[in-house]
Amino acid sequence: MLSLFPISPDQNLLPYDGEVFYYADFFTAQQSHEFLRILTDEIPWKHDEVVIFGKVIQTLRKVAWYADYEKPYTYSGRTKIGLPWTPTLLLIKSAIEKKAKIAFNGGLMNYYHDGNEGASWHADNEKTIIPNSCIASVSFGAARKFEFKHKQTEEKVSVTLAPGSLLLMQGTTQTHWIHALPKSKKIMEPRLNLTFRQMI
Numbered sequence: 001m002l003s004l005f006p007i008s009p010d011q012n013l014l015p016y017d018g019e020v021f022y023y024a025d026f027f028t029a030q031q032s033h034e035f036l037r038i039l040t041d042e043i044p045w046k047h048d049e050v051v052i053f054g055k056v057i058q059t060l061r062k063v064a065w066y067a068d069y070e071k072p073y074t075y076s077g078r079t080k081i082g083l084p085w086t087p088t089l090l091l092i093k094s095a096i097e098k099k100a101k102i103a104f105n106g107g108l109m110n111y112y113h114d115g116n117e118g119a120s121w122h123a124d125n126e127k128t129i130i131p132n133s134c135i136a137s138v139s140f141g142a143a144r145k146f147e148f149k150h151k152q153t154e155e156k157v158s159v160t161l162a163p164g165s166l167l168l169m170q171g172t173t174q175t176h177w178i179h180a181l182p183k184s185k186k187i188m189e190p191r192l193n194l195t196f197r198q199m200i
């Protein structure tokens, strides 16, 4: 849903049980364009594999996992070894670290070819993530709706993630809320999303 007023960056988007901060113009339109072009080419995007009821299923969206010194990361029942950071990713990571005032040592990157691809409801609360740490999500390409749902009350909060935006999810967000990137038939353009994380 479009809001008449820009969301204040200092305003917590969640009403309770977590903290989510949104910065619409973290990167300029020109930077976003460049990062989309470079990262689309330089990241070795691969379909994700998830284990559902013991079966390995390939997801439509493509992913890549980066980390400091080849840290293994267990996610959706699969263990992955991180790729070494590229200069472009390090540039983005350091800009975000300055804003969030913390250091990230891992990142799950997502590539959605168009609105037929999304991310289903989940919380990023794997054992390999530092509990209640900050997850920083950067978006380039198509603007997409991103939703939060409280695990008990089922209250929903949604935000449109614009190209060049930064979303910080922190505090108890992953304990009490799940999130999703809903599919939308109207969206024809690709979207690239980088989620920087703090791993144990």
Ligand SMILES: O=C(O)CCC(=O)C(=O)O
Pocket: 108, 110, 119, 124, 137, 146, 161, 179, 181, 193, 195
């Ligand atoms: O694409 C997004 O905005 C979110 C992806 C996500 O939730 C994740 O990588 O855990």
Ligand SMILES: [Fe+2]
Pocket: 122, 123, 124, 179
């Ligand atoms: Fe997530």
